[in-house]
Amino acid sequence: MRFGPIAVQNAEGAILAHSTTAGDRRLRKGHRIGADDIAALTQAGIAEIVAAVLEPGDLGEDEAAARVAGEMIVSGIEVKPAGTGRVNLHAREAGVFVVDKQLVDAMNAVDPAVTLATLPQHAGVEKGQMVATVKIIPFAVPGAIVDMVTSLCTACEAFSVRPFRSRKLGLVQTMLPGVKDSVLDKTVRVTETRLSRSGSRIVGERRTRHEEGDVADAIAALADESDVIVIFGASAMSDPDDVVPAAIRAAGGEVLRAGMPVDPGNLIVLGSLDGKPVLGAPGCARSPKENGFDWVLDRLMADVPVTADDIAGMGVGGLLMEIATRPQPREAPKRPATARVYAVMLAAGRSSRMGGPNKLLAMFGDEPLVRLTASRAIASRASGTVVVTGHQEERVRAALAGLPLEIVSNPEFASGLAGSLKAGIAALPADTAGALVLLGDMPGVGSADIDRLVLAFHAAGGTSVVRATHKGKRGNPVLLPRALFPAVATLEGDTGARHLVEAEDIAVVDVEIGEGASIDVDTPDAMRLAGGILQE
Numbered sequence: 001m002r003f004g005p006i007a008v009q010n011a012e013g014a015i016l017a018h019s020t021t022a023g024d025r026r027l028r029k030g031h032r033i034g035a036d037d038i039a040a041l042t043q044a045g046i047a048e049i050v051a052a053v054l055e056p057g058d059l060g061e062d063e064a065a066a067r068v069a070g071e072m073i074v075s076g077i078e079v080k081p082a083g084t085g086r087v088n089l090h091a092r093e094a095g096v097f098v099v100d101k102q103l104v105d106a107m108n109a110v111d112p113a114v115t116l117a118t119l120p121q122h123a124g125v126e127k128g129q130m131v132a133t134v135k136i137i138p139f140a141v142p143g144a145i146v147d148m149v150t151s152l153c154t155a156c157e158a159f160s161v162r163p164f165r166s167r168k169l170g171l172v173q174t175m176l177p178g179v180k181d182s183v184l185d186k187t188v189r190v191t192e193t194r195l196s197r198s199g200s201r202i203v204g205e206r207r208t209r210h211e212e213g214d215v216a217d218a219i220a221a222l223a224d225e226s227d228v229i230v231i232f233g234a235s236a237m238s239d240p241d242d243v244v245p246a247a248i249r250a251a252g253g254e255v256l257r258a259g260m261p262v263d264p265g266n267l268i269v270l271g272s273l274d275g276k277p278v279l280g281a282p283g284c285a286r287s288p289k290e291n292g293f294d295w296v297l298d299r300l301m302a303d304v305p306v307t308a309d310d311i312a313g314m315g316v317g318g319l320l321m322e323i324a325t326r327p328q329p330r331e332a333p334k335r336p337a338t339a340r341v342y343a344v345m346l347a348a349g350r351s352s353r354m355g356g357p358n359k360l361l362a363m364f365g366d367e368p369l370v371r372l373t374a375s376r377a378i379a380s381r382a383s384g385t386v387v388v389t390g391h392q393e394e395r396v397r398a399a400l401a402g403l404p405l406e407i408v409s410n411p412e413f414a415s416g417l418a419g420s421l422k423a424g425i426a427a428l429p430a431d432t433a434g435a436l437v438l439l440g441d442m443p444g445v446g447s448a449d450i451d452r453l454v455l456a457f458h459a460a461g462g463t464s465v466v467r468a469t470h471k472g473k474r475g476n477p478v479l480l481p482r483a484l485f486p487a488v489a490t491l492e493g494d495t496g497a498r499h500l501v502e503a504e505d506i507a508v509v510d511v512e513i514g515e516g517a518s519i520d521v522d523t524p525d526a527m528r529l530a531g532g533i534l535q536e
Helices: 035-044 061-071 101-110 143-154 181-196 212-223 243-250 291-300 307-310 369-378 391-398 416-427 445-458 480-489 495-505 524-530
Strands: 002-007 021-022 025-027 048-053 058-060 074-076 077-079 088-092 095-099 116-117 130-136 141-142 155-161 168-176 201-209 226-230 254-258 268-272 278-279 338-348 385-388 406-409 432-439 467-472 471-480 510-513
Touching: 021 035, 025 035, 048 074, 058 061, 058 143, 061 088, 061 116, 061 130, 061 141, 061 143, 061 416, 074 077, 077 155, 095 291, 101 116, 101 143, 101 155, 116 143, 130 155, 168 181, 168 212, 181 201, 181 226, 201 212, 212 226, 212 243, 226 243, 226 291, 243 254, 243 268, 243 278, 254 307, 278 291, 338 369, 338 416, 338 445, 369 385, 369 391, 369 432, 369 445, 385 391, 385 416, 406 416, 416 432, 416 480, 432 445, 432 480, 445 467, 445 471, 445 510, 471 480
Parallel strands: 074 155, 168 201, 168 226, 226 278, 338 385, 338 432, 385 406, 467 510
Antiparallel strands: 002 048, 021 025, 058 141, 077 088, 088 130, 095 155, 116 130, 254 268, 268 278, 432 471, 467 471
16 A cells, blocks of 8 residues: 555545545545546645555455454454444443453554454453454555454454353351441342342342351352352451351362452452352442452353462452442542531421421520521531521521521422431532531530541541440431532432431441430420420
8 A cells, every 4th residue: 555645636546544625525534536526626726635545455444354353253242344444343242251362462463554452351241332343554454464364363262252141149148246237238239239230139148147157057058049159248358267268168168269469359258169159258349339359250150260360360450449438448548637527507497396486496595596506516626517498497597697607598498308418518618528417406416526526537537427426326416428428419308317327338436425416306395304495
């Protein structure tokens, strides 16, 4: 192929290298010049163009791309038609992509004019997803080069998509004191979602003590009905002889490897029992975000073997995106020296149990309860205070007049607590590290109590939930880290911060602040006992 400037009168049959306008005619890059084009170019005063002229033995870019793609041995792959020197190849079914890297490298080493790009080895793919593309760089390439490339393809398979198979999974979850049912329930839901991409399902679950014998019994009980067994330990595996790997052996199985060079996912256990895979899941697998557990599970679901050597080879590329909510992240979170915590005070409720009066306007000494609570938040270590109003908004705003705070309105206050919480969080500055959710009807919570929660938040690295307690029982306020703000936006109805704390897999720090954490004033009797006087 000859490439370069060419006189227009000699350009018939040449391939235009750059888009050109000739009068009202637009000639695009790659267009083959015809007699009409020459006339239009000449009339437009264009005497020379840059073009490619094929020589004997050359293959045009589309023909060359189609030849290369057509000669490759592939399976589970749909080869698309050639266009602009490219042939795309797509997965016929969802599964795992398997590629012969040495072959692909050899094909790409023949000549820079012919290229083949693929997904990474063992990538999970969806049905119809592009997995590879053949691209011819110039407008044409000598046929001899294409012959050299295709001659490499005849001896072995270049790549394939191994389709997922529907499998039956047995799930074991161990328990220790303090492990909440909500965490175990969430783990089931996350696991079901992971299995859905392969059409697999959980056929049995056992919840048992975190003891070797109990876990071994649970494995044995699930073995007959399951193709794969997954164990979530209440405590992370920290040694090859820890509870989960020891239980696999006690059940008659074999531990192939404990630990993997993929993070998150380091603490996985790979074992087998009577030829069936048994996995000890790392704690990060309770999150739906990608981690090393996905790499192993997907391959097993596609009948791609996973050996100890395979796992040992996963280190390059094994540093995955951090899961912000896991209890022990790789590094302490990077935050300003004074990460900002803002107070979000909820003051939109209707006081329906009071029988008429608005409890937030009850007098404590010489000021309304809503002003007393807001003043304490302002005097605390919180960087600022946002108050959400709704019911009797004008009266509540008047009670807060003159205080250095921001007021936001929740016109949907009657629909429940969630709307007020969402409005408050949405009003916070972009640099907010945490939101201390403060109820407007808790006269027992003082500035010093708020300070203790803020200090505990900073001491825990600024990523944990911090919750006020009284004699070990959860109460209010609750301080939410920024990582939970997106979850707040999904709340509906009368669901508040407590639901998030229970539903999300995130560390919780409890801070004892005394009876103020449990005193609210929902009824006239409670208001009287707290020292407040209701106003009509």
